[in-house]
Amino acid sequence: MGRQLRILIAARHPPGGRLAIGGVQSWCATVGAELCLLGHEVVFWGPGDRLAGFFDFGIFANVADTRPAMRVCKKTVTVCHGIILPEKPPASNAAFTSEEVRDYWQGYGPIIRQPIDLDFWKPGVGKKNFLVRFSYRDGLDFVPDIAKSMRLEYAHIKNKSPDDVRAVLKRAAVVLASGRGAVEAMACGAPVVICDDRNYQGPLLDSDTLGSMHRNYSGRGGLVPTAELVRCAIDKAIDRGSLRTHAKENHDVRKIVDQLLETAG
Numbered sequence: 663m664g665r666q667l668r669i670l671i672a673a674r675h676p677p678g679g680r681l682a683i684g685g686v687q688s689w690c691a692t693v694g695a696e697l698c699l700l701g702h703e704v705v706f707w708g709p710g711d712r713l714a715g716f717f718d719f720g721i722f723a724n725v726a727d728t729r730p731a732m733r734v735c736k737k738t739v740t741v742c743h744g745i746i747l748p749e750k751p752p753a754s755n756a757a758f759t760s761e762e763v764r765d766y767w768q769g770y771g772p773i774i775r776q777p778i779d780l781d782f783w784k785p786g787v788g789k790k791n792f793l794v795r796f797s798y799r800d801g802l803d804f805v806p807d808i809a810k811s812m813r814l815e816y817a818h819i820k821n822k823s824p825d826d827v828r829a830v831l832k833r834a835a836v837v838l839a840s841g842r843g844a845v846e847a848m849a850c851g852a853p854v855v856i857c858d859d860r861n862y863q864g865p866l867l868d869s870d871t872l873g874s875m876h877r878n879y880s881g882r883g884g885l886v887p888t889a890e891l892v893r894c895a896i897d898k899a900i901d902r903g904s905l906r907t908h909a910k911e912n913h914d915v916r917k918i919v920d921q922l923l924e925t926a927g
Contacts, residue, residue, distance in 0.1 A: 677706050689776065723741055
């Protein structure tokens with residue numbers, strides 16, 4: 663794979679599209695940036711966009727929506743990110759972002775975990791005085807009171823630029839997050855609690871933070887969070903400390919991109 667490749671990255675909501683939404687979009691942007699650093703030509707595509715020319719390799723998310731673009735790629739890999747219907751993988755040549763997702767779809771392809779740019783998401787210096795909820799969702803209304811009881815400032819990050827998000831995470835004493843947001847917080851050296859409130863699944867808490875990697879840091883299979891349970895999980899996370907090493911070992915974008923390129927043969 664030493665030669666320059668023309669690579670298509672396809673998703674329902676690609677980077678630079680009309681909507682800034684969700685972890686898949688961030689996944690695509692992170693992978694695309696690393697591929698460009700390696701000298702490859704990267705084109706992002708979503709349904710409704712124009713598509714010109716042919717590609718050496720295509721990386722596809724949300725394959726129910728992006729499948730038509732496979733015809734212009736010599737080789738392809740589908741990365742299945744979740745358990746909603748648009749993520750249902752094809753019968754072959756699919757990778758999965760976690761064991762839970764692979765088991766749900768009864769797949770057999772490789773696990774290619776969430777990629778994180780460790781040069782961007784990195785720890786800061788100075789006082790860590792924020793309890794941070796990192797989610798674009800609402801709910802968990804008791805969390806600000808927990809912050810107050812711990813004499814921490816409270817910040818709810820949503821709809822912020824990556825630079826603004828990083829600035830807050832660097833000052834976090836602990837972060838409540840799920841999915842890619844949790845891994846970005848880990849890379850910034852913050853203690854992390856896997857916790858969220860999804861309108862389609864309700865409030866979720868996974869007290870096994872490291873084990874939740876196998877569940878895509880989703881919170882599924884955990885507990886219904888109460889103020890008491892969340893406070894207990896926060897104390898446990900602070901005692902455990904930084905998860906930067908975990909992020910480096912499992913989510914370095916350079917390793918993830920190597921895995922993706924290996925699937926191209």
